[in-house]
Amino acid sequence: MSETIASSTNSGTKCHHNPQVSCGDCRLNAICLPISLHIDDIDRLDEIIQRGRPLQKGEHLYRANEPFQSVYAVRSGTIKAVNITNDGQEQVTGFYLPGEILGMDGIANNRYTNSAVALETAAVCEIPFSRLEDLSIQLPTLQRHFFQLMSKEITSDQQLITLLSKNSAEERIAALLLSISTRNHNRHLSATSFRLPMSRADIGNYLGLTIETVSRVLSRFQKNDLLSVDKKEINILDMDGLKRVANVEPSCADQ
Amino acid sequence: MSETIASSTNSGTKCHHNPQVSCGDCRLNAICLPISLHIDDIDRLDEIIQRGRPLQKGEHLYRANEPFQSVYAVRSGTIKAVNITNDGQEQVTGFYLPGEILGMDGIANNRYTNSAVALETAAVCEIPFSRLEDLSIQLPTLQRHFFQLMSKEITSDQQLITLLSKNSAEERIAALLLSISTRNHNRHLSATSFRLPMSRADIGNYLGLTIETVSRVLSRFQKNDLLSVDKKEINILDMDGLKRVANVEPSCADQ
DNA sequence: CGTCAGTTTGAGCGAGCTCAACGTGAGTGG
DNA sequence: CCACTCACGTTGAGCTCGCTCAAACTGACG
Known part of the structure; x- marks a missing residue:
């Protein structure tokens, strides 16, 4: 397990929106993408991850129909995913809390089908998908874990279907x-x-x-x-x- | 494209439930898992696929909570996926027609969360997931395609969420x-x-x-x-x- | 022929929607 | 400081779409 790593290295900057913290140092690494990766492998994952400035409340992370480039891990704050229907209505399809991954809807057609909007000030880690694919080939554990993450999205969507239907x-x-x-x-x-x-x-x-x-x-x-x-x-x-x-x-x- | 392959090889046995047809010969290979694979790669995929006897109407392909081993491609007939709620009700979460893949909900926790039931006589191709993972590492196109398939499941589930909600x-x-x-x-x-x-x-x-x-x-x-x-x-x-x-x-x- | 599963159709009901009014707190400008 | 606005939330009253309950129809099968 990688939980010991987080506390063994420097964690001087406590603010959750801080873009400096690497995967190895992140307090979320036990529930986020790095889960069950080896120390060296976490560093390799860390290298491809980009961390930008925090999003302000109401700001879009991406919009439906934009070209898909990356999936995102929420570092702090909350993001909602919104589907725009044919007649212009909005449907919220999910809320993403720190440690959760969003954007996987974009893989199918190389365009996002949802828009992602910050519900409050939020920081995300951007994970360029093509580099994640490359790395997944080299790190079977990462490939497996990403398959599991997508499967988890499927099962939670199906939970919501059941909730709405019954x-x-x-x-x-x-x-x-x-x-x-x-x-x-x-x-x-x-x-x-x-x-x-x-x-x-x-x-x-x-x-x-x-x-x-x-x-x-x-x-x-x-x-x-x-x-x-x-x-x-x-x-x-x-x-x-x-x-x-x-x-x-x-x-x-x-x- | 691989569409030409299907018609260039022998297709003597026309019955859709026939378990003998390989991926290269299958009339569904343009919309199923082999899509965009090279001829040689299709053969490698074909090697790991198992084809059993057809399911009769009402028969289970797998049940919720069973250990997850494989995903399945529908070859003929129709399969429904059913989620069992806590209070014992059933929720149908999808209908799978020939060429479509089901069972991906099981990847997250190594157990199926849905049951799969044949709505009519149906034949499926069983794809052992651990072997698919191994092959995905060797064939990046296959890895990408399977990511896309899972993403497609996510977007279609979200379409259903929107439908039910709005x-x-x-x-x-x-x-x-x-x-x-x-x-x-x-x-x-x-x-x-x-x-x-x-x-x-x-x-x-x-x-x-x-x-x-x-x-x-x-x-x-x-x-x-x-x-x-x-x-x-x-x-x-x-x-x-x-x-x-x-x-x-x-x-x-x-x- | 009866049975049984699946389907259709009718009559009345109710959970949640619509519409409307009002409350609350933050921000803004005089 | 108050007056005003604006976004957001609460509460009430009546309506409606789809549910519930009930009855009858159809075709398959023993």
Whole structure:
């Protein structure tokens, strides 16, 4: 495992948006692309990764239909992926938190099918895909890991399909809250107390609901003492109750 | 292109379920995994592919939670992928027609997350994944193509997410019909006249609708002279009208 | 002939949408 | 400092699309 590497080297600059930190030093390397790579191999991956200035809230990382060049790892902040429908509506297809990879939709046709927009100040690592392909040939572990990442995107998209097709408004919103909670926990943040990075409109769009319904359901959850809501601050008070509402067995959430 | 290969070699056995046909001889090799591979490379791919007896209607190709070993290319017939929810309901996440690849959901955790069930007598090519990985390292074109296939699965899942989240029952059903039409056309079959391989229940499950709604919408389409329906036989009478209902620009459908 | 799975059609209901009003807080400019 | 705006969120009232429940039809098969 590579977790020991992160703490053994210098980590003087603490700001999460800092573009200087290499993969070997990154606190996310246990859940990001470098997972299970050897030390030397992490350095080789590190060499192809480009780190630019942070994105401001609302700024595009890429736009649908642009030529595909790279996939991106979120370093800090949150990015949403948005699909533009034929009649001009937007569909949010995913929220990407630190350590998660986006842009893989662009591989199929060498054009992104989604747009990616920062929901708050966010820093990303750009991974030029052609160089990742080359490196994958030399490092079978990396090839396998990237296959797994894409497969994970497929399974989480299919989870969302199921959610949209089968579940009520309450179940959808509970499932999203639990998903964010779990992903925070995996990043060693609080599973019960966090700030939603996205607006009610984004939540509704993602879950196929109106903002009014999102608002009403959150109010209802609060009334039932499942959680407390203050604008975007969420405090889960009754985790098991929330899981019961989401129809999820007590141990897991989606993604 | 490899299309010329198919017709230049012997194709004495015409039955689509025939397990003897190699990739080089297969009439689907222009849209299946061998696409854009060189002749010699197709033979190397062919060596790792296993072809068993056809599946009967209702038979499982694999089940959710089984250890992942292989991905599968559909050779004939139709396979549906089904996700089992926590509370035991089934969600159809995709229909796979000849030339299409399924099973990629299993890569992430070395277990299938879906079950795969034959909707009619169907033959598949089994592609052991570990051998595909090895070959991908030796054939960069194959690696790239498999990345593209996975990406295509992601984009088509996201199309479905958008459909479920934003579109009415009529739009969803029109979109599905157009998708099947397009995919038939790509396989050099009629785009306007075909047999639905799946039941109303499967359609409804896939599209997040009840069987009653599916039936009513199809009746309405027939009443409006968009198509004629006779059990599972579909005849599209007004393609542009159907595309208008689906909110799709005249040239394309999903997947 | 009965049975059974799949499908069609009708009648009434309800979850979530639409429309509308109001509340809140941050920013801006006098 | 207040007045104003603007984005975002909350809450209420009524409506609608698709669901539920129920009945009847069709064709395949023993």
